[in-house]
Amino acid sequence: MTGELSPIDKAKFVAAKRSVDYVEDGMRVGLGTGSTAAWMVRCLGELVREDGLKIRGVPTSTRTAELAREVGIEVISLDEARWIDVTIDGADEFDGNLNLIKGGGGALLQEKIVATASDQMIVIADVGKEVEKLGAFPLPVEVIPFGWQTTKSLIEELLISMDVLGRDATLRMNGDSAFITDEGNYILDLHLGRIGNAHQLAMVLNQMPGVVENGLFIDICDVVILGYGDGRVETRDINEGTVEEDRLDFVETDNLFTDLQD
Structure with missing residues (x-):
């Protein structure tokens, strides 16, 4: 095989x-x-x-x-x-x-x-x-469905002060509908290009209301x-x-x- x-x-x-x-x-x-x-x-x-x-x-x-x-x-x-x-x-x-x-x-x-x-x-x-700097792969952030668009806007605003190349966030889709996690949440994929300080980004993302967890494993x-x-x-x-x-x-x-x- x-x-x-x-x-x-x-x-x-x-x-x-x-x-x-x-x-x-x-x-x-x-x-x-x-x-x-x-x-x-x-x-x-x-x-x-x-x-x-x-x-x-x-x-x-x-x-x-x-x-x-x-x-x-x-x-x-x-x-x-x-x-x-x-x-x-x-x-x-x-x-x-x-x-x-x-x-x-x-x-x-x-x-x-x-x-x-x-x-x-x-x-x-x-x-x-293997990469020299994390971020080429879109960073997943799990968010609760309630107010997800507001959470998305707040994340994009937050990224202005972070050491990243890109700041776009997109809702992960499953066909024509939002992708649903096993816990019933949504995922926002952050297109950052490069993450200069992964420790800092992981910490500040999880302090935001509406964010359940992020995909940085530090x-x-x-x-x-x-x-x-x-x-x-x-x-x-x-x-x-x-x-x-x-x-x-x-x-x-x-x-x-x-x-x-x-």
């Missing part, structure tokens, strides 16, 4: 495959949302079914919960878990300090809650997600696992200050990723 993958999907696959090495029997595992995280969930499911790995997964979205159950992972809520051993998730962007932009899949609120309730957060990504990620289309994997641990390189061989599997959707 992997022989049929595009280089970008091979990169996602090897990063996901390497990340499950961090999962041990009996762990409570935060399960991220998005295309790269979905590969990881499938890899974990294979270990559960074929190797007898015993874990409990805390999903960060309804679609991740559905996929986890489909591949045989026991799903529990964060309230049931109380605390999580490790969370594995993707990212839309990350910088040299392992700060992230997340929320392209619309699950940033649950993703941030689960990640901050974990002993360790591991991000899996293809090499194209000082949360511990490890980034980068996948390459030729099977190479690079693991960066910001706490240990280490960078390790490896290569994974592509092995034909029994339709491990059949019907996998982004």
